[in-house]
Amino acid sequence: MQDHKPASYENVAYDMDLDGGENLNGHGRDRHRERNGDRDRERNGDKDRYRERNGDRSRDGDRDRDRDRDRDRYRERNGDRDRYRERNGERDRYRERNGDRDRERRAVEDRENGRRRETDKENMMRERDREMAMMRSKQLEKERHERPNPSAPPVNLGSVPEDKVQGTGCCSGKRACIIVGVLAVLVIVVGALIGLVVWFVLPSCEKAKCDGTKCEDDEIDCARPYGNDDFVKVYRADIDDYAFVCAENWRTQDTSFVCQLLGYTSQREEQQEGTKLAPSGSSSFVAVNLSTIGTDGANSQLYFQKVTQCQNDLLVTIQCFKCGVRGGSIRIVGGNDAPLGNWPWQVSLALQGKHTCGASLISPYWLVSAAHCFEKGHATPSEWSAYFGFLEQSNRPSPIGLESITVNSNYDAKTNDYDIAVIKLLRAVATNDDVHPICLPNDGQTFTTGSECWVSGWGALHPSGTVSNKLQQLKVNILDFNRCNGPQSYDGELTQRMMCAGYWEGGKDTCQGDSGGPLACHRTDKWVLAGASSWGESCAMANKPGVYADLSSMLDFIRKTMQSNN
Incomplete structure (x- = not known):
């Protein structure tokens, strides 16, 4: 049976130097360090792989964010394109409407021009027919004078005086023709004299705005109300504009005259006048000219005279009839x-x-x-x-x-x-x-x-x-x-x-x-x-x-x- 020693003893034995052999404790430490180095390298490899995986995840996140940004930019570009197309569509619809109006206007003008051309052509045809009819009439009249009527019965020249046989037209003889000619000349002369008398003696219509003499529409719009205060302005030919009317010399009958100029003649009992200060910056004033009233009552150019300033800066206000008042009271708002x-x-x-x-x-x-x-x-x-x-x-x-x-x-x-x-x-x-x-x-x-x-x-x-x-x-x-x-x-x-x-x-x-x-x-x-x-x-x-x-x-x-x- 092999005796197994504890690791501690073995380590002690390795520390001893036997028979001059090399120190075995150094090899043990190297192997220990080697094993520890392997573990460290493995641990570091795990860390590297962990970092690599985290790096992959970071790169994936960056790619996702880049992809989202690309999608947003794509959608924004598409939105810009849609808005651009919408604006172009509005422009096209606007141009189409204008084009339709232009085509309709040109069509109307073409129809009017066509009608004018047809009218001109008809007038020319009528004028040509009239001229041809007049030429035929003159030709027939000339032929009737130059040769005798073949259907007329023969005339016994021996029993008719010579002066009665000369003419066959409007006059039956030379003496009668002379008398007719003289009468025609007299009629022409008398007509010319009458025309000259009418031209030089009778007055002609000369347009002069608001002078009391009506010539076409020159006596219209000779006075105007002005502003919220109902000031009166009358036309002045010397400045070709309208001037404020001053309050001095004003009479009740002057109100009737101005209301007549304004076109209101049937509500005399409602006419009212007053005075108010001239608005700031106003210019061009006139006043009633008492010295010329009666000379020509309808001539507003004589009725008023130009003045540089109104006394006390007072102007006339006029109401020719009551307007703009009502009996009811507003109680309902909206429809x-x-x-x-x-x-x-x-x-x-x-x-x-x-x-x-x-x-x-x-x-x-x-x-x-x-x-x-x-x-x-x-x-x-x-x-x-x-x-x-x-x-x-x-x-x-x-x-x-x-x-x-x-x-x-x-x-x-x-x-x-x-x-x-x-x-x-x-x-x-x-x-x-x-x-x-x-x-x-x-x-x-x-x-x-x-x-x-x-x-x-x-x-x-x-x-x-x-x-x-x-x-x-x-x-x-x-x-x-x-x-x-x-x-x-x-x-x-x-x-x-x-x-x-x-x-x-x-x-x-x-x-x-x-x-x-x-x-x-x-x-x-x-x-x-x-x-x-x-x-x-x-x-x-x-x-x-x-x-x-x-x-x-x-x-x-x-x-x-x-x-x-x-």
Whole structure:
């Protein structure tokens, strides 16, 4: 049996130097160190492999992050491409709309040119036929004079005097022909003398604006109200502009004269005058010229004289008739039934008895509405009737007929530019708390962005609906023109004769049947007609508010129409 020694003894024996042999303890230490080195290298290899695995994981994370960043950049580029395509699509649609308008405009021009060419050709043919007929007539007349009529019975020359046989035309002899010629010459001479007398003796029509002598339309628009304070301005030929009227020398009859210049002649009992300080920065003043009144009562150039300054800086203010006041009180905000008397200037225009458009009463004889209401051959006054002072279409009062409908000559049915018409009633409407005119805007009055105004009418309550039975009212805001005409809204379709009112978020708006109705704004102590309902894209859509005809830009047309028909 082998005796096994403990490891400790063995180690001691190895420490002993036997027979001069080499030290075995050194080999033991080397082997121990070798084994420990293997373990260290294995441990370090494990650490390296661990670090390698962690490095792989880090690189995988970096790759994932890079891949996510690439995906984000790819999506961003695709989004930019989509937005670019969308912008290009909007541009293409805009160009397509403009192209359609241009093609339609060219087609209309081609048709008009074709009609003109056909008319010119017909006129040329008629003129040529007329000239050929005249030439044939002259030729026949000449032949009739030069040879005798072959069907006439033979004449016994022996029994007829010689002077009776010479002629066979309009005169039967030489003596008769001479007498006819002399009479023709006398007629020509007398006619020429009469023409000279008319030319030199009778006065000719010379256009001189506002001189009291009417020549075409030169006596229209000789005075204008100005600003919120109703100052008066009259035309002056020496400056070719309008001048403020000073308060000195002013009399009651002068108010009647200026109201006549403004076109208001039937409400003398309502005329009022006053005085107010001249606005700062105002220039060009006139005053009543007492020394020339009576020389020519209709000549405003003589009626007023130019002055450098008004006494005490006081100007005349005039109200030719009461307007812009109402008996009702606003109690409902936004698209609901209106109480009687809230909007006494609201008018219902019925085509052959059916409500079609709205209108605004601006004097007992006159209405303002939209031009597009009278398209498609519906401009005959006898087809229309006007209703005043009521709320429900099912309970309308007796109507008043129309005498005339004057559509602005610049109205464009394609763009709705100049969408305004002036209407005269067959008789004056009786005014009361429920029927009362609204004021026209004065020169210098503005309706700024954010101003609160009101619209009213019997229009449809939703885009596909029929007209409302009850009168509706809605408070709206005047909106920024540039934004309304921008790419997110009407994209360049508006003109300077238009304005926007409503809400950008939509939901409240005018609709079919409200066309021509009033956009009324309160100024100082009265209501003023800022616009007439004109058009829009559908009804109450976001970023598509109602578009209205801007009356301030078309006052000249309204005044001239009223004054020329008074």
